[in-house]
Amino acid sequence: MKNAERSESGQVFVILALVIVGLIGFTALAIDGGMVYAERRRAQNAVDSGALAAALAKTQSNNVHVAALNRTTSNGYDTSWGPCDPAGVDCTLGTGSNWTVEVTSPPRTGDFAGLNEYIRLVITTKVDTAFAHMVFKGGLQTTVEAISRARPAQPILPGYALYGATKTECKGLWFSGTGNTTITGGSIFSNSNASSASCQSGVQDGSGAIMVGPPPENIQVVGGFDLGGSGSVDPLPVVEGVPQDNLRPVPIPDCTGLTDWGKKSVNAGQSATLQPGMYESISFKAGASVTLSPGMYCIYGFKGFSGTGGSITGTGVMIYLQDGGFDLGGNSLVALAAENSPGILVDPSNNDWVGMLIFIDPGNTNGVKLTGTTGTTYTGTIYAVSSDCTINGTGDDIGLLSTQLICNKIKITGAALVSIEYDEAKVYSLPPAIDLAR
Secondary structure, three states: OHHHHHHHHHHHHHHHHHHHHHHHHHHHHHHHHHHHHHHHHHHHHHHHHHHHHHHHHHHOOOOHHHHHHHHHHHOOOOOEEEEOOOOOOOEEEEEOOOEEEEEEOOOOOOOOOOOOOEEEEEEEEEEOOOOHHHHOOOOEEEEEEEEEEEEOOEEOOOOEEEEEOOOOOOOOEEEOOOOOEEEEOOEEEEOOOOEEOOEEOEEEOOOOOEEEEOOOOOEEEOOOEEOOOOOOEEOOOEEOOOOOOOOOOOOOOOOOOOOEOOEEEEOOOOEEEEOOEEEOEEEEOOOOEEEEOOEEEEEOOOOOEEEOOOEEEEEOEEEEEOOOOEEEOOOOEEEEEOOOOOOOOEOOOOOEOOOEEEEEOOOOOOOEEEEEOOOOEEEOEEEEEEEEEEEEEOOOEEEEEEOOEEEEEEEEEEOOEEEEEOOHHHOOEEOOEEEEOO
């Protein structure tokens, strides 16, 4: 019996020793795991910060590689810089005591490969461990990445004179008049996927010709284009097939601090000079003459901004409709131009509205009607992404629309010659923007 008891006692000590070793191992692994997790978080913060610094440098035409590696250095990842493998001007490799930092602009691989707006940073770190290096040869390492995007100052939709934003409705672009439409310097695009026989993305059912040029400017639709009218279309529309959901967010105008002038109506035979500010509505009758002084006009009432003839002029103006539509009907003679110098028309939220002529709030679905007679001019962006827009000329020549017209749907009708010019120097540009894409 005594021998049996001694034997069992020895087994207990062996089991206890194994348990202690296991506990020590699990504790060491937990410590190592915590170290890896902490290092990964530290590296992710550094790579995110570095990617954003590189994007900011890109918008300022500075060296993105220098900006990224300087920022990761300031976050604890000091490196000596050299070429990547394979070498190229698009890639810089920073090598540190226990880590590497790789900067590629544009990315060489992945979803954003070759896209110039994107910058990719990768930090790979070897982690000193308490126990894992006894099990895994070479210890542990962690790899993190960040991809930033640098968007330059540019028009809301670079290269497009007309843009119908609706995704599903018929007649995103509709040409129904007897007058010709000439568009120079920019393309036109219908984002609708409508493609059935009775409902198409673009429609030309009038007798007027549509001319877009010079090349490579063209007519693009996502769905189909109905060429049922007798007028010619040059060039023939290109079916893109994929909706272009690439509208960058546009800031909402800030009317804080503007004087509220209430309702303003100008009757026939009267002349009036209006001042910038808040208005419940602005209207004028046939035979009236209205001048808008430079500045921002914020319309908040459901009657909006309307005219039934007469004339209206204004240079350096922006019209923002929180509610109501914009309708200059009849034989109105219009000469409206956006501010063309930066830093002049800046709202309290520091939004610079250079190049913006008419802004319809995205929550406002009331229509926009650009109706004018010979000599009419609109200069600047007309942004009405939730509104249907109509251009209707009543004379032989509606004049010149030097604009970028962005609406839910666009209809051009009437007997007049409609001339639309896209000139990036005369339209609104969004400020540079940076963000993390991944």
